[in-house]
Amino acid sequence: MTTDAVFNRKHLLGIRELEAGEITHLLDTAETFREISKRDIKKVPALRGRTVINLFFEPSTRTRTSFEIAAKRLSADAVNVSVSTSSVSKGETLMDTARNLEAMSPDCIVVRHSMAGAPQQLARMGNSPIVNAGDGSHEHPTQALLDALTIREYKGRIEGLKVAIIGDVLHSRVARSNIHLLTKLGATVCIAGPGTMVPAEFNEFVETGLRVEKRIEDAIEGADVVMVLRIQRERQDTAFFPSMREYAVHYGLRRHHLERAAPDAIVMHPGPMNRGIEIASEVADGSSSLILDQVTNGVAVRMAVLYLIAGGSHAEVDVDKLAPVENQAKKQKGSIG
């Protein structure tokens, strides 16, 4: 797939501000990188000498590991910094943290924060390129990109597909980024969940391509892709539904729901799953489930993002730089000798 568009932004803060061409370029780049993870020596020197800081204000295993592996496979030096948001109450401001890290001259700061907008604020306050690894209920751009890469891998396209997103849309940064991405690339998205978590204002969330349904059965009808959202108990200050039992009965995805979906429909979940609540194990582990493929694609997407943001060069992927580290080393030796 070729496009004229490139991605030459300094930061990746969200999907909302991206053009369709930029998204496609990110996905194309990620596809190039996917092959590296299948090699014996899973390392290329593309970001050698660059420093990536993973600044996590919120606990995360999967996303942090994925970014760390992505950075290391590109030969960048990855440093993980975990900051408890309770340091805020001790008087250290977001700006202090940012300035301290910036003094160490990183080439990119990957930020995960429990509060919406923190990556935008860091981008505005400082000079380092910022990659948003999830901010509150706002955006999680790399998750949407890896979901799109997975869909493209299995469906060959995004345009014209029907995607159902089920569950706690209100509190979900994954849903927001996915709605932006999928509708920008021409898919139709249908969201459904409890009325407390899918407010009617979502009807105007994006200009076209989004529908709101009350019943998950109606959203799943004819869907090519079914995405199930995690119930995020940690983001809810008051009860949004009466009980886990009732949620599982009325809004949990079970096998019989998939009979309504298009043939060969695929099922996705951003993880970690609450098995038996938003998704039945028989579906999570079923043949239509791509949940582990999502994880694999996550590394490729984050390699692409880090390469385009921290690489300093925003041109097409340089094939020479993708040669394995060993070959490069040999080449250099040869030239010295």
Place this chain on the structure above:
Amino acid sequence: MKILIANGYVIDPSQGINGGKNVLLENGRVSGFLDRGEQLPDGVEVFDATGLVVAPGFIDLHTHLREPGAEYKETIASGAAAAVAGGWTTVCAMPNTDPVNDSPAVTRFIIEQGQRAQLANVVPLGALTKGSAGKELAEMGEMKSAGIVAVSDDGRPVANAGMMRRAMEYARGFDLTVVDHAQDESLSVGGVMHEGHWSLLLGLKGMPAAAEDVHVIRDCVLAKLTGAAVHIAHVSTRASVDAVRRAKEMGIRITCEVAPHHWTLTDEAVADFDTNTKMSPPLRNHDHVDALLDGLKDGTIDTIATDHAPHHADEKALEFDQAPFGIIGLETAVGLAFELVNRGLIDLGRMVELCSTNPARIFALADRGTLSKNAHADITILDPAYEWTFDVKASKSKSRNTPFNGRAMTGAAVATIVGGRLVYLNPDYTRITDTKQRNATAK
């Protein structure tokens, strides 16, 4: 001490005056208008106001001065300096200080600090309930004797309707207006911006307009029940304006104010997560803004109040969720009010009514908001054609939290006179002259 403000265009809605007049001030009071060419008393300083508008001093019913307790954000002196630089001759200090102004001792302290600063008149509001905790009535009578002009638990909406009813009944006995920050916190809890399209896009928790609506409607009902004078602070929603309009039609003693940011900006301004767009009530959408403009035009909204709320830069440098609510407003309010005049939405007479005549009436501030004989010599001199850009670095406030830094405006208060003393003169204007020159100027 005598000052003649010569050759200005006088607008005083309290007396229906709209025209060229010379205003004579003597010993801190207005002594009357002089016709052109009339013999001047001896020893008069002349302020040449050619091309300028002379109005009764502007009165801000809603100012947070932070002293006592948070002097690192603002002091009474720094707040009063910002007030006169913005054209405000009187500021009404909200009681949510530390300690809360719920006692005559704190009331007297605030008044004394204001007098010491010798800038704007600083008149305190007292708390409605002790500690503004919403549980027991504060000592309104004692505070009234000490000098409060109204009562409010601003920033801490009175959740319990029964408590509010008692407070209104009690305040009525002392002719104190009850000011309410109308917000049902069971609906707005955890919210940091207006609930709607932008809060959904940004993933920030919203405060629905309904949180304000239900409390304004409740307050209208309670005002009718108790017969108290009730003033709704910073209305920001269409339904609030509608409720006040209907209540006024029914003869209920209710008034309301609007803050400039609520008609100037919408919730879209939050899109960059700039914490200087975080205030309570929050910036609303275009539909609400249109309703506020209608209310300003048709008289439903009685006054423009700044809700000047200083916060230190370190506090505003936090995450959007963590940053405190509020922005400074004393030095931008008049410029933003001129935007309404320049857009043709209101005329200058209405602007003076909104900033001076009406606020004086709402808090029953005797001999203020008018240029009638023997009124306090508080005067705001305006230049409707003055083009300027707000530079927060030059602000007299101790805080810098504003979304209006760098905003170009046309029209400003260029000189401020309080108690017959010139307390602020814009550096671009040097028209105060001595008696020797009066023949040249006061023709």
